[in-house]
Amino acid sequence: MSSGIHALETTYYFLFIGILMVLGIMLFLCLLRACMGPTVADRLVSVNMMGTMVMVIIATLAVMMEESYLVDICIIYAMISFLAVIVLSKVIMGVRKEEESGETPREKEFTEEMMEEKEFVEEMMEEEVREALGEYGKEKREDE
Amino acid sequence: MEILLWIRFILGTLFLLAGMLLFVVEIISVYKLDYVLDRMHAAATGDTFGIGLSLTGLMILNGLNLTTLKLLLIVVFLWCSSPVSSHLIAKLEVATHEGEDKYGEVEK
Incomplete structure (x- = not known):
């Protein structure tokens, strides 16, 4: 962020660094949850959460570094994580049905x-x- | 002029920190609740409200740009896509649920 005021710039910098650190820790906790989850649906829920947090991280970086193309990457990331959840749940349901019917x-x-x-x-x-x-x-x- | 910049900073920071707080609540409840459908409720809260608040904060900090519109597009897209994926995960849980636990049987 370039605003011309030195104090404001340093405050922005520390705010964004702090938010990125908190989000990184929470991303790690989400990954741990995905490893712990007893059922498949648990893992899918936490993967979905991880996608959301990565989106916030990318958007924060875009505002912090003033690179507007990072926001485009964020939109594409949102679409791909949505698609991944849909495809994974459909595939797992299909496999389970086949196993049940023998x-x-x-x-x-x-x-x-x-x-x-x-x-x-x-x-x-x-x-x-x-x-x-x-x-x-x-x-x-x-x-x- | 300087005071306006500071006001914008404080407003955006408030929204951003509220979003972070929602994410923290989401993580805590995902660890604390002990059934998938309950956990999914908490995760959906973070997906819609948490990302909405934090991206609103980023929009305020960014000012009026094309980037702001793109951030708005992300929020709107997530509002549309998050219920759909939650619905599919719930259907998956119903299909793969294995009978007997303390929550009883899920109706198929």
Whole structure:
């Protein structure tokens, strides 16, 4: 921060340094919580918290160093941490469902679809053969 | 003119320190509460209110720039995205909850 007043600048500097130190300690505590958490949801909650704190750290650095591009990084970080939580929870739920049902549901659906398709294709082929034979027979009859 | 700068500094610092206080409360409650859904409540408080207060403080300290608008965009984005991720985590907890503990069974 450049304001022209020396006392104000040093106060700003110490304020930002103090806030960054407190946030760093809290980030470490969040990481510890993620290691301790007994369930998967616990870990995801603390990872989400860590994302929030890193966002505040990046925004503080952007204001402290007067680099406005750091705020863009902060926006992208927010989007990516949101996406990470969504993807992780969806993937873990899918894995858990597969484990509960004992077999992979996608494979089962796939084989059923394949069987249906196979029967359908066989019927179609039989019909086509019959039609072709019938037309052939008609042509023959007309020739006679 | 100098007094205005000092007033801006004090106002921004108040907001920023309030946000830090909320983050500290969030950490303490995450350690203190002992079930995931309770902890998620505390974490969501920090996600919306804590980051809102601290980024408001940074906005005041920064003055009126394009950077301020971007900081506002971050706050609005988090207000929209945090409930969605909380909902998904709660659904995950319901799906992976293993029956018998002192909180009883979660309804599926």
